[in-house]
Amino acid sequence: MKKDILRGLKTAFPIALGYLPLGMAFGILAAQQGLTALDVFFLSFLVYAGSAQFIASAMISSGAASAAIILTTFLVNLRHLLMSASLAPYLKHISSPVLAWISTGITDETFAAGYPEASSGKVTPAFYIGLHCLSHASWIFATVTGCLLGTRITNPEKWGLDFALPAMFIALLFMQLKNKKDILVALAAGILSTALAFVLKDNFNIIAATMTAASVGVLIEK
Amino acid sequence: MKKEILFIIIGMSIVTQLPRIIPLVVLTRINLPPLLVRWLKHIPVAVLSALLFPSLLLTNGSFSLSLDNTALLAAIPCMVLAAKTKNLFLTVFTGIIISALLQLL
Numbered sequence: 001m002k003k004d005i006l007r008g009l010k011t012a013f014p015i016a017l018g019y020l021p022l023g024m025a026f027g028i029l030a031a032q033q034g035l036t037a038l039d040v041f042f043l044s045f046l047v048y049a050g051s052a053q054f055i056a057s058a059m060i061s062s063g064a065a066s067a068a069i070i071l072t073t074f075l076v077n078l079r080h081l082l083m084s085a086s087l088a089p090y091l092k093h094i095s096s097p098v099l100a101w102i103s104t105g106i107t108d109e110t111f112a113a114g115y116p117e118a119s120s121g122k123v124t125p126a127f128y129i130g131l132h133c134l135s136h137a138s139w140i141f142a143t144v145t146g147c148l149l150g151t152r153i154t155n156p157e158k159w160g161l162d163f164a165l166p167a168m169f170i171a172l173l174f175m176q177l178k179n180k181k182d183i184l185v186a187l188a189a190g191i192l193s194t195a196l197a198f199v200l201k202d203n204f205n206i207i208a209a210t211m212t213a214a215s216v217g218v219l220i221e222k
Numbered sequence: 223m224k225k226e227i228l229f230i231i232i233g234m235s236i237v238t239q240l241p242r243i244i245p246l247v248v249l250t251r252i253n254l255p256p257l258l259v260r261w262l263k264h265i266p267v268a269v270l271s272a273l274l275f276p277s278l279l280l281t282n283g284s285f286s287l288s289l290d291n292t293a294l295l296a297a298i299p300c301m302v303l304a305a306k307t308k309n310l311f312l313t314v315f316t317g318i319i320i321s322a323l324l325q326l327l
Contacts, residue, residue: 167317
């Protein structure tokens with residue numbers, strides 16, 4: 001149990017560090033758009049989804065309708081559906097209430113970093129306690145801190161902070177690439193996602209490209 | 223805290239958490255067809271790549287393959303480092319520094 005929590009924490013550590021600049025950047029922006037530290041806390045605690053928080057914060061400050069903000073959030077975060085489904089074959093031994101809790105901590109990063117452990121078939125809830133608690137705590141801490149620093153810092157991109165997210169995706173992607181087929185799937189997904197960005201809104205390019213590339217992956221097996 | 227914003231956040235939370243919770247809770251209780259399991263195995267690589275490419279190749283919604291695209295420039299050494307070390311922290315940390323240096327140029 002203790003060993004599993006520790007391994008979860010170890011897996012979360014680089015994510016937690018990556019969330020610091022990213023979360024700060026969000027908090028700073030949110031403050032400049034008029035959100036309070038309490039707003040940011042509840043967003044990070046209850047929603048816990050980077051890109052959706054950036055989009056929602058901008059929409060709130062521009063006075064968009066509540067329904068439009070919530071619908072956009074739903075669409076932008078729908079990709080979690082695929083991540084959650086892809087963990088299912090490996091977590092059958094865990095009870096439903098615990099699974100429900102584990103699910104709420106699924107982000108692009110915790111999903112990708114935890115996937116190797118999950119697919120080994122021996123993952124325990126304790127591993128997820130370590131992985132999800134530290135990652136989530138870091139996100140909350142970074143975003144609220146950024147909001148409190150708020151308007152005193154301008155241009156977070158000047159500090160290279162906006163590159164934390166692509167850099168995290170790069171590292172997580174390369175950790176998953178095991179053979180030529182994986183590389184083909186990655187190229188298909190990436191190229192398609194970029195091309196579809198011109199015709200599909202609200203991250204639907206990501207969902208469509210992911211589903212298509214996974215199908216390509218099945219077709220090129222053997 | 224304004225009531226309106228709290229209402230929005232709670233709504234956002236519900237529509238974000240349900241797609242996270244439902245597949246995992248429901249699909250672990252049934253036996254998935256092997257073809258679907260094979261398909262799901264490709265999701266991690268596919269979704270990460272689908273997130274990454276647009277974040278590097280698109281600037282403000284338009285295609286950008288120039289030296290002004292610092293994200294793309296910073297990504298190249300990051301990819302080499304990630305492939306060699308498979309180290310998340312080292313890659314993110316180096317990426318931020320390279321990106322900051324490129325902004326200065």
